[in-house]
Amino acid sequence: MEINFEALTEKTIPTYSSLGKQSYVEHYLHLWQNSNPKPYIESSFTVDVVTTEFKDSNCQNFLVKYNGSNAGVLKVSINKSCNGFTAEEALYLHRIYLLKEFSGKGIGKATLKFVVKLAKEFQKKVIWLEAMKKGKAHQFYQSNGFKTIGETTVNLPNVLPWESAMWILAKTI
Template sequence: MENNIQFEQLKPELYNTYIHIGTKAYNQHYTHLWPNGNTKTYIENSFTKEVLLQEEKNQDTILYVIKIESEYVGLLKITLHKKLQEFSRADALYLDKIYILNEYSGKGIGAKSLQFVEKIAKNNAKKVIFLESMQKGMALPFYQKHSFKIAAITQVPFSNVIEDEKPMYLLKKIL
């Protein structure tokens, strides 16, 4: 399956697909963060046509849908230039979102996605890739297995997230 994975840069005709995949994947993995499982705040800030139009205007933002053969199975959001600690905007790439539908988890898509992002980083002469991960759950060990190290403690930026679920780590991988 790994060899059939494609990364398609988002185009307007794929907005509905991106919104559908992002909403479904987020709700499959993160409803436990929200009172009564109500993810509306996050969805409205991440997966609407208005949000995508704004993100497309930003020269630093690159959005992708992940495809296996004819099936869309996930998405990526990359911020090409973003300062991190001692690294300048020119030296750091931020992996803002990596969401994969639950039914495709554990099939090498996440690892292939990280390789794809690393290739983009190297092509842009980046010295570091960074991202944020929940402190609880399966994402943290996955990133650590792929050479990401804890660089700082952060938290989910939305006030209405359940307090005990807010803790996150900022992880970085030196290239």
């Protein structure tokens, strides 16, 4: 099993955009009225949005590779404050989205190890993220050392109200 993380380049922006859309749709349609995640897709995975992120020095995006195949996407914000930690102390894990066919192969755990390595390189004290209250993500992060530190909601149009609740989780490093 070979898992790699390929930093986003101008050339891979369309691949990242497409992979992000596909992986999101495979896992999260249940959150949206009429199973239509357009508000999230348009705010996260258009080529224009990904290009803007690519130019932002605070943002790092990666293609997640499994045995040479594109398995998913990863996005972190290098400096983003959270619950008493300054932006200089905290790294925000914005997303790990994997295609369904790659779920359950240890890729998520390997991705978290990569994020911890990144955080240490940037001399961070904490990694934090937001995860849906419903579903398996919360349990996955807890089993990998993250603690629940707060609550929030998805604030986009057309999210089903009963699906919008999220946990804020953090891991000190």
